[in-house]
Amino acid sequence: MESAWVPLTLTLKVAGWATALNLVFGVAIGFLLARKRFPGRDLLDALLTLPMVMPPTVLGYYLLVLLGRHGPIGGWLRDSFGINLIFTWQGAVIAATIVTFPLVFKSARAAFEAVDPQFEQAARVLRISEGAVFFRVTLPLAWRGILAGLLLAFARASGEFGATLMVAGSIPGKTQTLSVAVYEAVQAGQDSIANFLVLVTSVTCIAVLLAAGRLAPGRVAGQP
Amino acid sequence: MIWDVDVRKRFENAKCPFTLTVRLHSNAQRLVLLGPSGAGKSQALKIIAGLSVPDDGHVRVAGLTLFDRRARIDAPPQQRRLAYVFQDYALFPHLTVLQNIAFALHTGLVNPKRNVRHDAVTRWLELFHLEPVAHQYPEQLSGGQRQRAALARALVAEPRALLLDEPFAALDRALRAHLRQELAELQAQLNIPLILITHDEEDVECFADAVIHLQDGRTIAETVEHDALAA
Numbered sequence: 001m002e003s004a005w006v007p008l009t010l011t012l013k014v015a016g017w018a019t020a021l022n023l024v025f026g027v028a029i030g031f032l033l034a035r036k037r038f039p040g041r042d043l044l045d046a047l048l049t050l051p052m053v054m055p056p057t058v059l060g061y062y063l064l065v066l067l068g069r070h071g072p073i074g075g076w077l078r079d080s081f082g083i084n085l086i087f088t089w090q091g092a093v094i095a096a097t098i099v100t101f102p103l104v105f106k107s108a109r110a111a112f113e114a115v116d117p118q119f120e121q122a123a124r125v126l127r128i129s130e131g132a133v134f135f136r137v138t139l140p141l142a143w144r145g146i147l148a149g150l151l152l153a154f155a156r157a158s159g160e161f162g163a164t165l166m167v168a169g170s171i172p173g174k175t176q177t178l179s180v181a182v183y184e185a186v187q188a189g190q191d192s193i194a195n196f197l198v199l200v201t202s203v204t205c206i207a208v209l210l211a212a213g214r215l216a217p218g219r220v221a222g223q224p
Numbered sequence: 225m226i227w228d229v230d231v232r233k234r235f236e237n238a239k240c241p242f243t244l245t246v247r248l249h250s251n252a253q254r255l256v257l258l259g260p261s262g263a264g265k266s267q268a269l270k271i272i273a274g275l276s277v278p279d280d281g282h283v284r285v286a287g288l289t290l291f292d293r294r295a296r297i298d299a300p301p302q303q304r305r306l307a308y309v310f311q312d313y314a315l316f317p318h319l320t321v322l323q324n325i326a327f328a329l330h331t332g333l334v335n336p337k338r339n340v341r342h343d344a345v346t347r348w349l350e351l352f353h354l355e356p357v358a359h360q361y362p363e364q365l366s367g368g369q370r371q372r373a374a375l376a377r378a379l380v381a382e383p384r385a386l387l388l389d390e391p392f393a394a395l396d397r398a399l400r401a402h403l404r405q406e407l408a409e410l411q412a413q414l415n416i417p418l419i420l421i422t423h424d425e426e427d428v429e430c431f432a433d434a435v436i437h438l439q440d441g442r443t444i445a446e447t448v449e450h451d452a453l454a455a
Contacts, residue, residue, distance in 0.1 A: 116314075118310055118312075118314045119316060119317075121270075121273075121275045121308075121310075122316070123316075123327070124274075124301040124302055125273055125274075125275070125302075125307065125308040126327055126377070126378075126381055127302045127331070127381060128302065128327070128331065132331065132332065132333050135333045136327075137316060140318045141317070141318060
Protein backbone atom coordinates (compact mmCIF):
# COMPACT_ATOMS: atom_id res chain seq x y z
CA MET A 1 0.00 0.00 0.00
CA GLU A 2 3.08 2.25 0.32
CA SER A 3 2.85 3.14 -3.33
CA ALA A 4 -0.71 4.48 -2.91
CA TRP A 5 0.49 7.51 -0.95
CA VAL A 6 2.62 8.78 -3.80
CA PRO A 7 -0.31 9.32 -6.21
CA LEU A 8 -2.42 10.65 -3.31
CA THR A 9 0.06 13.39 -2.37
CA LEU A 10 0.61 14.19 -6.04
CA THR A 11 -3.15 14.48 -6.53
CA LEU A 12 -3.50 16.79 -3.54
CA LYS A 13 -0.60 18.90 -4.82
CA VAL A 14 -2.11 19.20 -8.31
CA ALA A 15 -5.64 19.88 -7.03
CA GLY A 16 -4.32 22.37 -4.47
CA TRP A 17 -2.44 24.37 -7.06
CA ALA A 18 -5.36 24.27 -9.48
CA THR A 19 -7.68 25.53 -6.73
CA ALA A 20 -5.25 28.30 -5.78
CA LEU A 21 -4.98 29.48 -9.40
CA ASN A 22 -8.75 29.42 -9.70
CA LEU A 23 -9.09 31.38 -6.48
CA VAL A 24 -7.31 34.26 -8.21
CA PHE A 25 -8.58 33.99 -11.78
CA GLY A 26 -12.02 32.52 -11.14
CA VAL A 27 -12.87 35.16 -8.54
CA ALA A 28 -11.56 37.97 -10.77
CA ILE A 29 -13.55 36.79 -13.81
CA GLY A 30 -16.62 36.08 -11.68
CA PHE A 31 -16.51 39.63 -10.31
CA LEU A 32 -16.00 41.09 -13.79
CA LEU A 33 -19.00 39.19 -15.17
CA ALA A 34 -21.19 40.04 -12.19
CA ARG A 35 -20.49 43.75 -11.93
CA LYS A 36 -19.25 45.12 -15.26
CA ARG A 37 -21.28 45.53 -18.42
CA PHE A 38 -19.27 45.22 -21.61
CA PRO A 39 -19.93 43.95 -25.13
CA GLY A 40 -19.34 40.22 -25.49
CA ARG A 41 -20.03 39.50 -21.84
CA ASP A 42 -22.40 36.63 -22.59
CA LEU A 43 -20.01 35.22 -25.19
CA LEU A 44 -17.15 35.32 -22.69
CA ASP A 45 -19.29 33.53 -20.12
CA ALA A 46 -20.19 30.84 -22.69
CA LEU A 47 -16.57 30.36 -23.79
CA LEU A 48 -15.36 30.04 -20.21
CA THR A 49 -18.13 27.53 -19.46
CA LEU A 50 -16.99 25.27 -22.33
CA PRO A 51 -14.64 23.17 -20.17
CA MET A 52 -17.69 22.04 -18.20
CA VAL A 53 -19.48 20.60 -21.23
CA MET A 54 -16.64 19.48 -23.50
CA PRO A 55 -15.16 15.99 -23.16
CA PRO A 56 -11.97 16.22 -21.08
CA THR A 57 -10.03 14.43 -23.81
CA VAL A 58 -10.98 17.14 -26.28
CA LEU A 59 -9.81 19.75 -23.79
CA GLY A 60 -6.63 17.79 -23.26
CA TYR A 61 -6.07 17.73 -26.99
CA TYR A 62 -6.53 21.50 -27.23
CA LEU A 63 -4.02 21.94 -24.42
CA LEU A 64 -1.55 19.60 -26.13
CA VAL A 65 -1.83 21.65 -29.31
CA LEU A 66 -1.41 24.95 -27.43
CA LEU A 67 1.23 23.89 -24.91
CA GLY A 68 3.18 21.36 -27.01
CA ARG A 69 6.68 22.30 -28.09
CA HIS A 70 5.39 23.42 -31.48
CA GLY A 71 2.27 25.07 -30.12
CA PRO A 72 1.97 28.86 -29.84
CA ILE A 73 2.23 28.96 -26.05
CA GLY A 74 4.45 25.92 -25.55
CA GLY A 75 6.89 27.06 -28.27
CA TRP A 76 7.12 30.53 -26.75
CA LEU A 77 7.67 29.16 -23.23
CA ARG A 78 10.43 26.85 -24.49
CA ASP A 79 12.21 29.53 -26.55
CA SER A 80 11.97 32.28 -23.92
CA PHE A 81 12.33 30.42 -20.65
CA GLY A 82 13.25 26.84 -21.55
CA ILE A 83 10.06 25.63 -19.89
CA ASN A 84 8.28 22.48 -20.98
CA LEU A 85 4.86 21.74 -19.53
CA ILE A 86 3.90 18.55 -21.34
CA PHE A 87 4.35 15.39 -19.23
CA THR A 88 5.05 17.40 -16.06
CA TRP A 89 2.98 17.81 -12.91
CA GLN A 90 2.71 21.51 -13.74
CA GLY A 91 1.01 20.46 -16.97
CA ALA A 92 -1.44 18.44 -14.88
CA VAL A 93 -2.09 21.56 -12.80
CA ILE A 94 -2.96 23.53 -15.92
CA ALA A 95 -5.29 20.78 -17.17
CA ALA A 96 -7.04 20.57 -13.79
CA THR A 97 -7.27 24.37 -13.57
CA ILE A 98 -8.96 24.69 -16.96
CA VAL A 99 -11.37 21.82 -16.30
CA THR A 100 -12.48 23.22 -12.93
CA PHE A 101 -12.44 26.91 -13.89
CA PRO A 102 -16.19 27.08 -14.70
CA LEU A 103 -17.09 25.70 -11.26
CA VAL A 104 -15.24 28.55 -9.58
CA PHE A 105 -16.10 31.51 -11.77
CA LYS A 106 -19.78 30.48 -12.00
CA SER A 107 -20.22 30.27 -8.24
CA ALA A 108 -18.16 33.44 -7.77
CA ARG A 109 -20.37 35.28 -10.25
CA ALA A 110 -23.55 34.07 -8.53
CA ALA A 111 -22.13 34.97 -5.11
CA PHE A 112 -21.16 38.49 -6.23
CA GLU A 113 -24.54 39.02 -7.89
CA ALA A 114 -26.22 38.09 -4.60
CA VAL A 115 -24.40 40.89 -2.76
CA ASP A 116 -26.73 43.88 -2.43
CA PRO A 117 -24.99 46.80 -4.22
CA GLN A 118 -26.31 49.03 -1.47
CA PHE A 119 -23.57 47.78 0.88
CA GLU A 120 -20.94 48.83 -1.65
CA GLN A 121 -22.62 52.21 -2.08
CA ALA A 122 -22.69 52.67 1.68
CA ALA A 123 -18.94 52.01 1.80
CA ARG A 124 -18.24 54.47 -1.01
CA VAL A 125 -20.14 57.23 0.76
CA LEU A 126 -18.02 56.46 3.84
CA ARG A 127 -15.00 57.45 1.74
CA ILE A 128 -13.58 53.97 1.21
CA SER A 129 -11.63 53.54 -2.05
CA GLU A 130 -12.93 51.18 -4.73
CA GLY A 131 -10.26 48.56 -4.05
CA ALA A 132 -10.97 48.62 -0.34
CA VAL A 133 -14.72 48.33 -1.00
CA PHE A 134 -13.99 45.04 -2.77
CA PHE A 135 -11.81 43.59 -0.03
CA ARG A 136 -13.77 44.92 2.94
CA VAL A 137 -17.37 44.58 1.78
CA THR A 138 -17.94 42.70 -1.47
CA LEU A 139 -15.55 39.80 -0.96
CA PRO A 140 -16.48 39.07 2.68
CA LEU A 141 -20.18 39.04 1.75
CA ALA A 142 -19.61 36.76 -1.26
CA TRP A 143 -16.98 34.62 0.42
CA ARG A 144 -19.04 31.59 1.42
CA GLY A 145 -20.47 31.12 -2.07
CA ILE A 146 -16.99 31.40 -3.55
CA LEU A 147 -15.58 28.94 -1.03
CA ALA A 148 -18.29 26.40 -1.90
CA GLY A 149 -17.26 26.71 -5.57
CA LEU A 150 -13.59 26.32 -4.67
CA LEU A 151 -14.27 23.14 -2.70
CA LEU A 152 -16.21 21.65 -5.59
CA ALA A 153 -13.35 22.60 -7.88
CA PHE A 154 -10.88 20.95 -5.53
CA ALA A 155 -12.91 17.75 -5.54
CA ARG A 156 -13.30 17.80 -9.31
CA ALA A 157 -9.59 18.57 -9.79
CA SER A 158 -8.60 15.61 -7.59
CA GLY A 159 -10.64 13.34 -9.83
CA GLU A 160 -9.51 14.81 -13.14
CA PHE A 161 -8.60 12.06 -15.59
CA GLY A 162 -9.03 12.75 -19.30
CA ALA A 163 -7.30 16.08 -19.79
CA THR A 164 -4.59 15.21 -17.25
CA LEU A 165 -3.77 11.96 -19.02
CA MET A 166 -3.53 13.74 -22.38
CA VAL A 167 -1.31 16.57 -21.14
CA ALA A 168 0.71 15.03 -18.32
CA GLY A 169 0.61 11.34 -19.17
CA SER A 170 0.93 8.64 -16.51
CA ILE A 171 4.46 8.68 -15.16
CA PRO A 172 4.45 6.93 -11.74
CA GLY A 173 5.68 9.24 -9.01
CA LYS A 174 5.79 12.21 -11.37
CA THR A 175 2.46 12.78 -13.08
CA GLN A 176 0.43 9.74 -12.11
CA THR A 177 -2.47 11.09 -10.05
CA LEU A 178 -4.97 8.94 -8.13
CA SER A 179 -7.54 8.59 -10.87
CA VAL A 180 -4.89 7.70 -13.42
CA ALA A 181 -3.28 5.27 -10.95
CA VAL A 182 -6.65 3.55 -10.46
CA TYR A 183 -6.95 3.04 -14.19
CA GLU A 184 -3.40 1.70 -14.45
CA ALA A 185 -3.89 -0.63 -11.46
CA VAL A 186 -7.06 -2.10 -12.93
CA GLN A 187 -5.41 -2.52 -16.32
CA ALA A 188 -2.49 -4.33 -14.66
CA GLY A 189 -4.84 -6.54 -12.61
CA GLN A 190 -3.58 -5.17 -9.26
CA ASP A 191 -6.98 -5.34 -7.59
CA SER A 192 -5.88 -4.68 -4.01
CA ILE A 193 -4.08 -1.47 -4.99
CA ALA A 194 -7.10 -0.41 -7.06
CA ASN A 195 -9.45 -1.08 -4.13
CA PHE A 196 -7.36 0.99 -1.77
CA LEU A 197 -7.00 3.87 -4.21
CA VAL A 198 -10.74 3.90 -4.90
CA LEU A 199 -11.50 3.95 -1.18
CA VAL A 200 -9.12 6.86 -0.53
CA THR A 201 -10.59 8.81 -3.45
CA SER A 202 -14.19 8.23 -2.34
CA VAL A 203 -13.54 9.31 1.24
CA THR A 204 -11.77 12.48 0.07
CA CYS A 205 -14.62 13.40 -2.27
CA ILE A 206 -17.35 12.82 0.32
CA ALA A 207 -15.49 14.97 2.85
CA VAL A 208 -15.19 17.80 0.35
CA LEU A 209 -18.85 17.59 -0.72
CA LEU A 210 -20.01 17.68 2.89
CA ALA A 211 -17.91 20.77 3.48
CA ALA A 212 -19.21 22.42 0.30
CA GLY A 213 -22.82 21.67 1.30
CA ARG A 214 -22.38 23.48 4.59
CA LEU A 215 -21.14 26.57 2.79
CA ALA A 216 -23.74 26.66 0.03
CA PRO A 217 -25.17 30.09 -0.81
CA GLY A 218 -28.45 30.77 0.95
CA ARG A 219 -26.76 30.33 4.27
CA VAL A 220 -24.70 33.42 3.68
CA ALA A 221 -24.99 35.66 6.71
CA GLY A 222 -27.05 38.77 6.45
CA GLN A 223 -28.20 38.49 2.86
CA PRO A 224 -31.86 39.32 2.30
CA MET B 225 -27.25 78.69 -0.56
CA ILE B 226 -27.03 75.34 1.21
CA TRP B 227 -28.86 73.24 -1.34
CA ASP B 228 -28.52 74.14 -4.99
CA VAL B 229 -29.52 71.19 -7.14
CA ASP B 230 -30.80 71.25 -10.69
CA VAL B 231 -30.49 67.87 -12.43
CA ARG B 232 -32.14 65.71 -15.02
CA LYS B 233 -31.73 62.01 -15.55
CA ARG B 234 -33.53 59.74 -17.97
CA PHE B 235 -34.19 56.11 -17.06
CA GLU B 236 -34.69 53.80 -20.02
CA ASN B 237 -36.96 51.33 -18.34
CA ALA B 238 -38.47 48.86 -20.81
CA LYS B 239 -42.01 49.36 -19.50
CA CYS B 240 -42.08 53.06 -18.79
CA PRO B 241 -39.21 55.38 -19.65
CA PHE B 242 -38.97 57.95 -16.92
CA THR B 243 -37.31 61.33 -16.65
CA LEU B 244 -36.34 62.62 -13.24
CA THR B 245 -36.12 66.38 -12.88
CA VAL B 246 -35.05 67.71 -9.51
CA ARG B 247 -34.68 71.38 -8.60
CA LEU B 248 -33.81 72.30 -5.04
CA HIS B 249 -32.88 75.87 -4.12
CA SER B 250 -33.03 76.24 -0.41
CA ASN B 251 -31.24 77.52 2.62
CA ALA B 252 -33.16 75.22 4.93
CA GLN B 253 -31.11 73.33 7.48
CA ARG B 254 -33.80 70.65 7.46
CA LEU B 255 -35.12 70.11 3.99
CA VAL B 256 -37.75 67.45 3.45
CA LEU B 257 -38.33 65.96 0.04
CA LEU B 258 -41.86 64.60 0.06
CA GLY B 259 -43.46 62.34 -2.50
CA PRO B 260 -45.21 59.01 -3.03
CA SER B 261 -43.14 55.88 -3.54
CA GLY B 262 -41.91 55.58 -7.10
CA ALA B 263 -41.63 59.33 -7.52
CA GLY B 264 -37.85 59.13 -7.76
CA LYS B 265 -36.96 60.38 -4.28
CA SER B 266 -34.23 57.84 -3.63
CA GLN B 267 -32.74 58.44 -7.07
CA ALA B 268 -32.62 62.17 -6.33
CA LEU B 269 -30.74 61.50 -3.12
CA LYS B 270 -28.35 59.11 -4.89
CA ILE B 271 -27.58 61.77 -7.47
CA ILE B 272 -26.69 64.24 -4.71
CA ALA B 273 -24.48 61.63 -3.02
CA GLY B 274 -22.71 60.77 -6.29
CA LEU B 275 -24.01 57.19 -6.36
CA SER B 276 -25.94 57.89 -9.55
CA VAL B 277 -24.80 60.14 -12.38
CA PRO B 278 -27.35 62.58 -13.86
CA ASP B 279 -27.47 63.35 -17.59
CA ASP B 280 -27.35 67.07 -17.11
CA GLY B 281 -27.36 69.86 -14.54
CA HIS B 282 -25.43 70.64 -11.37
CA VAL B 283 -25.28 69.71 -7.70
CA ARG B 284 -23.93 72.21 -5.18
CA VAL B 285 -24.02 71.71 -1.45
CA ALA B 286 -23.03 74.53 0.93
CA GLY B 287 -21.28 76.38 -1.87
CA LEU B 288 -19.24 73.43 -3.12
CA THR B 289 -19.81 72.17 -6.65
CA LEU B 290 -20.02 68.37 -6.53
CA PHE B 291 -21.35 67.85 -10.02
CA ASP B 292 -21.52 70.16 -12.99
CA ARG B 293 -22.09 68.72 -16.41
CA ARG B 294 -20.92 71.79 -18.29
CA ALA B 295 -17.79 72.29 -16.23
CA ARG B 296 -17.16 68.52 -16.39
CA ILE B 297 -17.04 68.22 -12.63
CA ASP B 298 -18.13 64.92 -11.10
CA ALA B 299 -16.67 64.31 -7.66
CA PRO B 300 -16.75 60.61 -6.72
CA PRO B 301 -18.91 59.77 -3.68
CA GLN B 302 -15.71 59.25 -1.65
CA GLN B 303 -14.82 62.94 -2.00
CA ARG B 304 -18.24 64.47 -1.45
CA ARG B 305 -18.21 64.08 2.33
CA LEU B 306 -21.93 63.58 2.49
CA ALA B 307 -23.39 61.09 4.92
CA TYR B 308 -26.05 58.81 3.56
CA VAL B 309 -28.44 56.80 5.70
CA PHE B 310 -30.15 54.16 3.61
CA GLN B 311 -33.80 53.23 4.00
CA ASP B 312 -32.97 49.81 5.45
CA TYR B 313 -29.77 51.25 6.94
CA ALA B 314 -27.35 49.03 4.96
CA LEU B 315 -25.33 48.17 8.04
CA PHE B 316 -22.58 45.75 7.01
CA PRO B 317 -23.93 42.34 8.09
CA HIS B 318 -20.47 40.81 8.49
CA LEU B 319 -19.29 43.46 10.96
CA THR B 320 -20.32 44.21 14.54
CA VAL B 321 -21.95 47.51 15.49
CA LEU B 322 -18.58 48.75 16.73
CA GLN B 323 -16.84 47.76 13.48
CA ASN B 324 -19.64 49.33 11.45
CA ILE B 325 -19.30 52.64 13.25
CA ALA B 326 -15.50 52.58 13.01
CA PHE B 327 -15.69 51.64 9.32
CA ALA B 328 -14.94 55.06 7.84
CA LEU B 329 -12.02 55.68 10.22
CA HIS B 330 -9.99 52.91 8.57
CA THR B 331 -9.04 53.70 5.01
CA GLY B 332 -6.90 50.66 4.22
CA LEU B 333 -7.81 47.29 2.70
CA VAL B 334 -8.75 45.71 6.04
CA ASN B 335 -11.77 46.27 8.23
CA PRO B 336 -11.41 47.53 11.79
CA LYS B 337 -10.72 44.74 14.28
CA ARG B 338 -13.48 43.54 16.60
CA ASN B 339 -11.86 45.19 19.59
CA VAL B 340 -10.94 48.46 17.86
CA ARG B 341 -10.98 51.61 19.99
CA HIS B 342 -11.53 55.17 18.82
CA ASP B 343 -12.61 58.12 20.91
CA ALA B 344 -15.07 59.23 18.26
CA VAL B 345 -16.65 55.78 18.09
CA THR B 346 -16.92 55.55 21.88
CA ARG B 347 -18.59 58.95 21.98
CA TRP B 348 -21.24 57.98 19.43
CA LEU B 349 -21.84 54.63 21.12
CA GLU B 350 -22.50 56.46 24.37
CA LEU B 351 -24.62 59.19 22.83
CA PHE B 352 -26.86 56.66 21.07
CA HIS B 353 -26.92 54.17 23.98
CA LEU B 354 -25.36 51.50 21.81
CA GLU B 355 -22.62 50.29 24.19
CA PRO B 356 -24.57 47.18 25.28
CA VAL B 357 -24.86 46.02 21.66
CA ALA B 358 -21.46 47.23 20.44
CA HIS B 359 -20.25 43.67 19.86
CA GLN B 360 -23.46 42.38 18.31
CA TYR B 361 -24.20 42.04 14.62
CA PRO B 362 -26.80 44.24 12.89
CA GLU B 363 -29.31 41.38 12.51
CA GLN B 364 -29.43 41.07 16.31
CA LEU B 365 -30.48 44.71 16.79
CA SER B 366 -33.90 46.30 17.11
CA GLY B 367 -35.11 48.74 14.45
CA GLY B 368 -34.31 51.80 16.52
CA GLN B 369 -30.83 50.53 17.37
CA ARG B 370 -30.15 49.87 13.71
CA GLN B 371 -31.15 53.38 12.79
CA ARG B 372 -28.95 54.86 15.49
CA ALA B 373 -26.03 52.65 14.45
CA ALA B 374 -26.44 53.75 10.82
CA LEU B 375 -26.55 57.40 11.90
CA ALA B 376 -23.47 56.96 14.08
CA ARG B 377 -21.59 55.25 11.25
CA ALA B 378 -22.44 58.14 8.93
CA LEU B 379 -21.63 60.90 11.42
CA VAL B 380 -18.27 59.49 12.53
CA ALA B 381 -16.91 60.45 9.11
CA GLU B 382 -17.69 64.12 9.93
CA PRO B 383 -19.78 64.83 6.87
CA ARG B 384 -20.67 68.24 5.47
CA ALA B 385 -24.33 67.29 5.18
CA LEU B 386 -26.61 64.40 5.97
CA LEU B 387 -28.84 62.61 3.48
CA LEU B 388 -31.56 60.42 4.94
CA ASP B 389 -33.64 58.03 2.86
CA GLU B 390 -36.97 57.31 4.65
CA PRO B 391 -35.18 56.98 8.01
CA PHE B 392 -38.37 56.26 9.97
CA ALA B 393 -40.22 54.04 7.50
CA ALA B 394 -38.90 50.79 8.97
CA LEU B 395 -39.96 51.67 12.53
CA ASP B 396 -43.22 51.34 14.42
CA ARG B 397 -45.30 54.45 15.21
CA ALA B 398 -44.29 55.11 18.79
CA LEU B 399 -40.61 54.73 18.07
CA ARG B 400 -40.96 56.90 14.99
CA ALA B 401 -42.13 59.92 16.98
CA HIS B 402 -39.36 59.42 19.50
CA LEU B 403 -36.57 59.12 16.93
CA ARG B 404 -37.88 62.08 14.96
CA GLN B 405 -37.44 64.14 18.09
CA GLU B 406 -33.99 62.69 18.65
CA LEU B 407 -32.87 63.44 15.11
CA ALA B 408 -34.20 66.99 15.30
CA GLU B 409 -32.24 67.60 18.50
CA LEU B 410 -29.12 66.03 17.04
CA GLN B 411 -29.35 68.21 13.95
CA ALA B 412 -29.69 71.33 16.05
CA GLN B 413 -26.73 70.26 18.18
CA LEU B 414 -24.39 69.43 15.32
CA ASN B 415 -25.69 72.25 13.16
CA ILE B 416 -25.30 70.06 10.09
CA PRO B 417 -27.68 70.57 7.16
CA LEU B 418 -29.75 67.59 6.17
CA ILE B 419 -32.16 66.39 3.51
CA LEU B 420 -34.73 63.84 4.53
CA ILE B 421 -36.90 62.07 1.99
CA THR B 422 -40.22 60.61 3.00
CA HIS B 423 -43.74 59.78 1.89
CA ASP B 424 -45.07 60.51 5.38
CA GLU B 425 -46.75 63.90 5.94
CA GLU B 426 -46.04 63.57 9.66
CA ASP B 427 -42.32 63.79 9.03
CA VAL B 428 -42.93 67.15 7.39
CA GLU B 429 -45.03 68.50 10.24
CA CYS B 430 -42.58 67.48 12.95
CA PHE B 431 -39.38 68.09 11.19
CA ALA B 432 -39.18 70.30 8.15
CA ASP B 433 -37.83 73.81 7.83
CA ALA B 434 -38.82 73.57 4.20
CA VAL B 435 -40.49 70.95 2.09
CA ILE B 436 -40.23 70.16 -1.58
CA HIS B 437 -42.74 67.90 -3.30
CA LEU B 438 -41.66 65.33 -5.80
CA GLN B 439 -44.23 63.69 -8.00
CA ASP B 440 -43.87 61.56 -11.13
CA GLY B 441 -40.21 62.41 -11.33
CA ARG B 442 -40.58 66.21 -11.03
CA THR B 443 -40.12 68.57 -8.13
CA ILE B 444 -43.37 70.50 -8.32
CA ALA B 445 -43.76 72.92 -5.48
CA GLU B 446 -41.90 74.46 -2.62
CA THR B 447 -43.68 75.48 0.52
CA VAL B 448 -42.07 77.09 3.49
CA GLU B 449 -43.13 75.43 6.69
CA HIS B 450 -41.32 77.48 9.24
CA ASP B 451 -39.57 80.77 9.05
CA ALA B 452 -36.11 79.38 8.42
CA LEU B 453 -36.11 80.72 4.89
CA ALA B 454 -37.02 84.21 5.96
CA ALA B 455 -33.71 84.61 7.70
